[in-house]
Amino acid sequence: MKKLMALSLGLAVGLSSGAALAKDKLTLQLKWVTQAQFAGYYVAKDKGFYDAVDLDVEIKPGGPDIAPAQVIAGGGADVIIDWMPSALASREKGVPIVNIAQPFKTSGMMLTCLKESGIKSPEDFRGRTLGVWFFGNEYPFLSWMSKLGIPTDGSDGGVKVLKQGFNVDPLLQKQADCISTMTYNEYWQIIDAGISADDLITFKYEDQGVATLEDGIYVMEADLDDAAKVDMFKRFVKASMQGWKFAEEHPDEAAEIVLENDATGAQTEKHQKRMMREISKLTAGSNGSLDKADYDRTVASLLSGGSDPVISKAPEGATSDKITSGM
Numbered sequence: 001m002k003k004l005m006a007l008s009l010g011l012a013v014g015l016s017s018g019a020a021l022a023k024d025k026l027t028l029q030l031k032w033v034t035q036a037q038f039a040g041y042y043v044a045k046d047k048g049f050y051d052a053v054d055l056d057v058e059i060k061p062g063g064p065d066i067a068p069a070q071v072i073a074g075g076g077a078d079v080i081i082d083w084m085p086s087a088l089a090s091r092e093k094g095v096p097i098v099n100i101a102q103p104f105k106t107s108g109m110m111l112t113c114l115k116e117s118g119i120k121s122p123e124d125f126r127g128r129t130l131g132v133w134f135f136g137n138e139y140p141f142l143s144w145m146s147k148l149g150i151p152t153d154g155s156d157g158g159v160k161v162l163k164q165g166f167n168v169d170p171l172l173q174k175q176a177d178c179i180s181t182m183t184y185n186e187y188w189q190i191i192d193a194g195i196s197a198d199d200l201i202t203f204k205y206e207d208q209g210v211a212t213l214e215d216g217i218y219v220m221e222a223d224l225d226d227a228a229k230v231d232m233f234k235r236f237v238k239a240s241m242q243g244w245k246f247a248e249e250h251p252d253e254a255a256e257i258v259l260e261n262d263a264t265g266a267q268t269e270k271h272q273k274r275m276m277r278e279i280s281k282l283t284a285g286s287n288g289s290l291d292k293a294d295y296d297r298t299v300a301s302l303l304s305g306g307s308d309p310v311i312s313k314a315p316e317g318a319t320s321d322k323i324t325s326g327m
Contacts, residue, residue, distance in 0.1 A: 023056040024232045029077035030062045031215065034262045036247075036275040037184065038081065038215075039254040040103060040283070044243030046257045053235035059261070064166055067135060069095045072220060078229075079236060084213040084298050085139035085310055091318055092311050096221040100323040101237045103244050105286040105294070107211035108278065109140060111203045112187055113178035114171065114195075122148055122203060126157050131164035131171065131179030139310040141180070143301045144210040146309070168193065178203075184278030188271065212298040214282070216290070224320055233323045241288040241327070248283060251276040289324040 030038050041059055044050050050057045060077065062068065068080035069090035080097070082090075087097055111130065113119045119128065125148075132141050142152060151158030162176045168189045170176040181187040183204070191197060205211040217237060223229045247254035255272040302310040 023051075023054045024235075025056045025058070026079060026232060026236055027058045027060060027077045028236075029060045029066070029068045029071045029080045031068055031081045031083070032062045033264070033266075034061045034258060035185070035267055036255055036258050036272050036279050039247040039258050039276055039279065040240055040244030041081075042243070042257050042261050043247050043254050044239045046260070047243065047246060049239040049242045049246075050236070053239050055232070055235055055239065057236070061263075064135065068218075069097055072097060072218070078219065078223075079233070080218050081215050082218055083137065083140075084216055084295075085143070085302055086135075086137070087216065087218055088299070088302060088311050088315055088318055089139060091315060092313075097218040098221045098224060098317065099216045099218055099290055099295075099319040100224075100233060101217040101241075101288045102213060102290040102294070103217065103241065103286055103288060104213065104215040104282050105284065105291070106282045107140075107205050107214055108183040108282050109205045109211070109214070110181050110183060110187065111141075111178045112171065112181040112190060113201050113203075114174075115199050115201050117177040119177060119201060122150075122208065125159050125178070126150060127159070128177040129160045129162050129175070131162045131176040133164050133166065133180045137180070139302065140205055140210065140212045143212070143304060143310055144205065144208060147210060147301075147304050184275045184282070188274055192271075210301050212301050213290075213294055221317065224322055230322060237288055237323050238327065241286075244283050244286075247276065248280040251280055287324075288327055289321065290319055295319060 028041060045057055045059065068082045069087065071077050072080045073095045084099065087099065091097055117128070118124065132138050145152050145159065152161050154160040162170055164170055164180055168179060168186050171179045171190060172193055181190070187202070190200065219233060252273050255269070255276040258272055259267055259269060299314055303314065
């Protein structure tokens with residue numbers, strides 16, 4: 001009897017160890033550095049939501065020199081977070097990535113200007129210097145300017161584009177009349193620098209009718225033909241959305257989890273908690289599924305580039321509901 005009990009115990013331990021080893025490893029490449037913009041994923045990892053669906057998720061921070069589409073194309077990630085304009089442009093250039101989920105429902109992108117510049121409407125951009133992010137973030141801006149009929153080559157009647165770093169210095173140092181900002185990040189950096197909100201004027205892409213989808217979840221198209229990977233992606237998206245909803249309901253705790261994962265120590269508690277509250281406004285209303293109307297609006301905006309659109313034709317196969325169907 002003792003031998004049987006020992007054997008049973010040994011089998012139980014072995015099965016337990018085997019189950020632990022059986023977790024699927026998944027690497028997630030973020031679009032930017034560790035911050036509340038990606039809180040849902042850090043929360044899902046910290047709270048054990050990934051563990052609960054047998055996933056061992058590695059979260060790789062991004063940065064100014066990291067293009068998520070290139071990372072996944074090179075085999076450095078299983079899943080990436082990217083903005084749809086950048087993702088669709090990458091797809092047209094030959095990187096077959098597909099949107100499988102869309103946690104961000106609303107755009108947080110803006111142009112922020114000093115009121116003293118005299119700019120009151122988008123038509124006043126003509127002849128001005130505007131700070132623009134590149135590395136794929138320029139596409140919504142270029143689409144907007146094309147819709148307005150404003151050249152971006154610095155010619156008469158156009159705008160001069162300043163290749164903006166990921167800071168607000170061009171506005172503070174008055175090198176640009178307006179700069180790119182996000183509702184949850186750079187705008188508040190300007191405020192923290194001592195400029196009053198009353199001294200600023202903002203133009204939200206959402207309000208201008210040119211908003212394009214931002215942080216979405218993308219995988220390689222071929223992986224959607226692999227039943228095991230499809231199952232893994234389903235578990236990942238489900239647990240990630242659980243993380244996002246927890247973050248919406250507990251913004252301060254979510255921000256603290258982000259801070260615990262910031263290896264650089266560059267983030268502050270005040271900024272991350274404020275950022276998380278703003279991010280919650282962008283993820284609110286999303287269950288992870290991509291809304292067709294939002295997708296169609298994004299594609300239409302990217303195609304409205306006149307002689308130089310962001311994408312040259314409507315994409316085919318750029319999205320899939322195989323992962324979120326039934327969520």
